[in-house]
Amino acid sequence: MTVDDTVTAVTGIFGAVFARIQGWRESIEQLIADAEGRVTTAEVDALAGNLVATDLGLPGALVIGAGFVAAPRFLTDTDWHLAWWLGSSNTFGLGTAKPGLRRLEAVEDESSESFRDYTNLEWWRVPVRTGEPHITGPYVDYLCTDDYTLTLTMPVRYDGRLVGVVGADLYVTDIERMLLPRLRDLGGLATIVNSAGRVVVSTDPHRAPGSLVRLDGVDSIACGDEGLRLVVDAA
Secondary structure, rough: HHHHHHHHHHHHHHHHHHHHHHHHHHHHHHHHHHHHOOOHHHHHHHHHHHHHHHHOOOOOOOOOEEEEEEEEOOOOOOOOEEEEEEEOOOOOOOOOOOOOHHHHHHOOOOOOOOOOOHHHHHHHHHHHHHHOOEEEEEOOOOOOOOOOOEEEEEEEEEEEEEEEEEEEEHHHHHHHHHHHHHHHHHOOOOOOOOOOOEEEEEOOOOOOOOOOOOOOOOEEEOOOOOOOEEEEOOO
16 A cells, blocks of 8 residues: 555545535535525425435445535525434434434524524634635534534535535544555554644544644645645654
8 A cells, every 4th residue: 555545545535525515515506596595494404305315324324414504594484504414324312213314403593592603613614714625623523423523514605605505424433444444554653634734533543533733844745625634654
């Protein structure tokens, strides 16, 4: 296994997920354009659920949550809304019940003490600011997974204005399962970090997922266009 092989593997895994998200974005933007910007929660729920069902419905699927999150006061019948779906591999909030495809039941009433303004969260804030796809995490996602998670998002626009973000959640453990063997084959300590320098996966036991790596003066190799980098012998 060479460094180039590892970069190709990383790029392929995340590139495939972002390609799916891009397809969802195009479908959602088409729905909004056809409705001339006036869309209801029922309409966006139906479309988002249909779009992500295949990826979420398979046992052992890499994508464990996905959907569309509306910009505040964009939808015609509510101020806040997450058209977000959880998959068969996501056990969030189920207790002993059997996992299956279901919509996330989020608190969307601003007057509730449990309400959370999602526009302050990184997975919303960064792609909205940059206009580019973004990888958030690893972080513990208390909203959708209650586990170490990577959230991949990109902005959705209509008529030049932001109307929401579309994205997908991945378990960090699944990414580790897929990439750790490839990193170990490089023969030394190797780490994948995100654009903020946070560890995604590493063969270095001192570099836990989500911890920060100082990249100043450290050689690294880009893995795709979403800010992931491979650092070899970074300990």
